[in-house]
Amino acid sequence: MLKFILKKLLMIIPMLLLISMIVFFGLQMxxxxxxxxxxxxxxxxxxxxxxxxxxxxxGLNDPLIVQYxxxxxxxxxxxxxxxxxxxxxxxxxxxRMPYTFxxxxxxxxxxxxxxxxxxxxxxxxxxxxxxYVGRVLAVLGQAIPQFLVGIILIQFFSIKLGLFPSGNxxxxxxxxxxxxxxxxxxxxxxxxxxxMVAVLMRYARNTMLDVLxxxxxxxxxxxxxxEWKVYLKHGFRNAMKPVLVIxxxxxxxxxxxxxxxxxxxxxxxxxxxxTNAITSGDYPVVLVTTLIIAAVMLICSFMVDxxxxxxxxxxxxxx
Amino acid sequence: MSDSTTVSIKNQNKxxxxxxxxxxxxxxxxxxxxxxxLIVVVIMTxxxxxxxxxxxxxxxxxxxxxxxxxxxxxxxxxDTIGRDLWARVLYGGCYSIFIGVFCAVMSSVIGAILGxxxxxxxxxxxxxxxxxxxxxxxxxxxVLVMMLVAIVNKRxxxxxxxxxxxxxxxxTFRMVRNEFMSLKGETYVKVCEAFGMKKSRIMFNQILxxxxxxxxxxxxxxxxxFILQEAALSFIGLGVADSTPTWGNILNAAKSVSVxxxxxxVWVFPGLAISLFVLxxxxxxxxxxxxxDAKQQ
Numbered sequence: 001m002l003k004f005i006l007k008k009l010l011m012i013i014p015m016l017l018l019i020s021m022i023v024f025f026g027l028q029m030x031x032x033x034x035x036x037x038x039x040x041x042x043x044x045x046x047x048x049x050x051x052x053x054x055x056x057x058x059g060l061n062d063p064l065i066v067q068y069x070x071x072x073x074x075x076x077x078x079x080x081x082x083x084x085x086x087x088x089x090x091x092x093x094x095x096r097m098p099y100t101f102x103x104x105x106x107x108x109x110x111x112x113x114x115x116x117x118x119x120x121x122x123x124x125x126x127x128x129x130x131x132y133v134g135r136v137l138a139v140l141g142q143a144i145p146q147f148l149v150g151i152i153l154i155q156f157f158s159i160k161l162g163l164f165p166s167g168n169x170x171x172x173x174x175x176x177x178x179x180x181x182x183x184x185x186x187x188x189x190x191x192x193x194x195x196m197v198a199v200l201m202r203y204a205r206n207t208m209l210d211v212l213x214x215x216x217x218x219x220x221x222x223x224x225x226x227e228w229k230v231y232l233k234h235g236f237r238n239a240m241k242p243v244l245v246i247x248x249x250x251x252x253x254x255x256x257x258x259x260x261x262x263x264x265x266x267x268x269x270x271x272x273x274x275t276n277a278i279t280s281g282d283y284p285v286v287l288v289t290t291l292i293i294a295a296v297m298l299i300c301s302f303m304v305d306x307x308x309x310x311x312x313x314x315x316x317x318x319x
Numbered sequence: 320m321s322d323s324t325t326v327s328i329k330n331q332n333k334x335x336x337x338x339x340x341x342x343x344x345x346x347x348x349x350x351x352x353x354x355x356x357l358i359v360v361v362i363m364t365x366x367x368x369x370x371x372x373x374x375x376x377x378x379x380x381x382x383x384x385x386x387x388x389x390x391x392x393x394x395x396x397x398d399t400i401g402r403d404l405w406a407r408v409l410y411g412g413c414y415s416i417f418i419g420v421f422c423a424v425m426s427s428v429i430g431a432i433l434g435x436x437x438x439x440x441x442x443x444x445x446x447x448x449x450x451x452x453x454x455x456x457x458x459x460x461x462v463l464v465m466m467l468v469a470i471v472n473k474r475x476x477x478x479x480x481x482x483x484x485x486x487x488x489x490x491t492f493r494m495v496r497n498e499f500m501s502l503k504g505e506t507y508v509k510v511c512e513a514f515g516m517k518k519s520r521i522m523f524n525q526i527l528x529x530x531x532x533x534x535x536x537x538x539x540x541x542x543x544x545f546i547l548q549e550a551a552l553s554f555i556g557l558g559v560a561d562s563t564p565t566w567g568n569i570l571n572a573a574k575s576v577s578v579x580x581x582x583x584x585v586w587v588f589p590g591l592a593i594s595l596f597v598l599x600x601x602x603x604x605x606x607x608x609x610x611x612d613a614k615q616q
Contacts (some may be wrong), residue, residue: 015453019454022458088477116555117344139598139602140598143601144590144593144594144597145554145567146547147550147551148590148594155579206608208569263555276559294458297458
C-alpha cells in the first residue's frame, strides 16, 4: 500500500514538469510582447535603447529553453518572479491563495454534508417527500448556470435586501474579522455550494439506489439484519466509494467554478488573479497560477487513486 | 434442417429484441418527466433551427427601440443596443445546442475508444493512457482556451469545440475503462477469446454494447454540461466571439449592474432558455438511465 502511494506521489513530479513546459512554451507562442504592457507606445519609439536594455534585464532576449530553465530554477528556490507591475508573485499568491482555499473549502465541506445526506435519505425513502423536493432542487441547481445563480443572489441579497456585500473579501472598516469574513464569504460560498449539492445529491441517490437494488442487500435483509444496519453498514459503505470519488473529482471543478464565481463576486482569490493576468497578458502570473491550479488538480487525482486503492483491494493488487 | 433452425433462432432473437425495445419505449413513455424533457428538447431545438433557417434578424439594431421591455413589436424586448432579443435567443440556441451536442458526442466517442483499449489491454498501454488523461484532467480549461484563442488570434467557435472535446473525454474514459476491467473477466469474453475472435471485435462488438447504456446516459448529461460550460466561459468573456450569439454570450450583458437591476428581460430570457434546456436534458438523461439500466428492471 505504501509503495502504491509513493509511486503515485512520485508520478506527480514529471506531470507537473510537463504541464509547466506546455504552458511556458504555449504562452510564448501567443506572440504577445509583454513590453507593450509596460511601456507606452510613445516611450517605446522614443527610447528604443532603454527598452532594449529592459528586455535584456528581464531576460526576454534569451533563447526560450534558457528562459524556461531559468524560470524553473527560480521557482524551485521559491522565487516565483515578479508580475509585470512589479509586485512579487510569491507575496500575491501568499495573500490570495488562502482566500480561494477558504471559498472552495467551505463550499466543499458544506456541500458534502448536505449533498450526501439528502442523497442517501432520498434513496432510502425513495419517492418520499424528501426525495421529491431534493430531486426538484437538485435538478434546478444543476440546470441554472452557476454564474447566473450568483447574479440572482447578488440581485436579491445585496441590491434588494442589502444584507451582504456584492463582492470583495475584506472591508477596510471591519472591526470584527470573523463577522466580516462570514459576510463576504456567504454569497460566493452559497453559490458554489448550490451547484455542488445538486450534483452530489443526485449522484449519492443514484449510487445508493444501485447498491440497495443489489443482491447482497437482499441477502443481508434475508439474514434478518436490522434495517438501519443494512443501510449503514451494507448500503452506505458500498455507496460511499463512487460518491467519494465523485466528490474528489469535483474539487478541480470547484476550483474551476471558483474562477468564474470569483469573477462574478470580484472575490480576490487565485482564480480572479489568473483571469486578470490572462486578459492583461501578465505571463509570469499566468504561469504560476496555472501551475498551482494544475498541482491542486493532480493532488486531487492522486487522492482519488488512493481512495480507490483503500476501498477496493483489486485496484492496488492490479498495479 | 439446420438452416431453418438458425433462421428461426435469428427471428426469435429479432422479435425478442423488438419486444424489448417496445417495452423500453413504453417504459419511457410512462416516465412523465423524461417525456417532458424529450418534448422540451425537441421543441426548443426545432424552434431554434427553424429560426435560423427562416433567418431571423438577430444582428441589426433597432435604434428607435433601445432597451424596450417585452411586448409589442419585439416579443422579448430589445437589448442595450436595440437588437431583438427573441431573434437572438433563437439564433443563440442553435449555437449553444450545437456546441453541447457536438462536444458531448465527440468526447464520448474518444472516451469510449480509449477506455475500451485501456481497460481491455491493461498493463503499459493502460498506464500510458491514464497518464495522458490525468494531464488533460489537470489542465485548467480556462488557460487552454485562452492559449488557443491567443495562438489562433481570434475567439472562434472552433477553438471552443476543440478545447471542450480535448478536455471533456476523461470522465467517459474512466467509466468505460472501469467497466471493461470488470467485464473482461466475464465468461462470454473468455469464450470469445477461446474461439480466437479478433481483439477489436471482442472489444467493440462484444463488450462495448454492454457498456452502451451508461455511455448514452453520460453523453446526454454531457450535452447540458458543455452548454453550461460555454455559457460560463462566454460570460467571463473568453468564449465565442461577440458577433456569434450564444445563450452565454447574450447573458454576458448581465455583467453590468445597471442591466441586472433595470433591464431584467435582457438576462432573464436567455437565462430561462439555458436553464429550461439543461433541465429538459437532465430529465431526459434520468429517464434514459431508468430505462436502460438493466439492474433496475
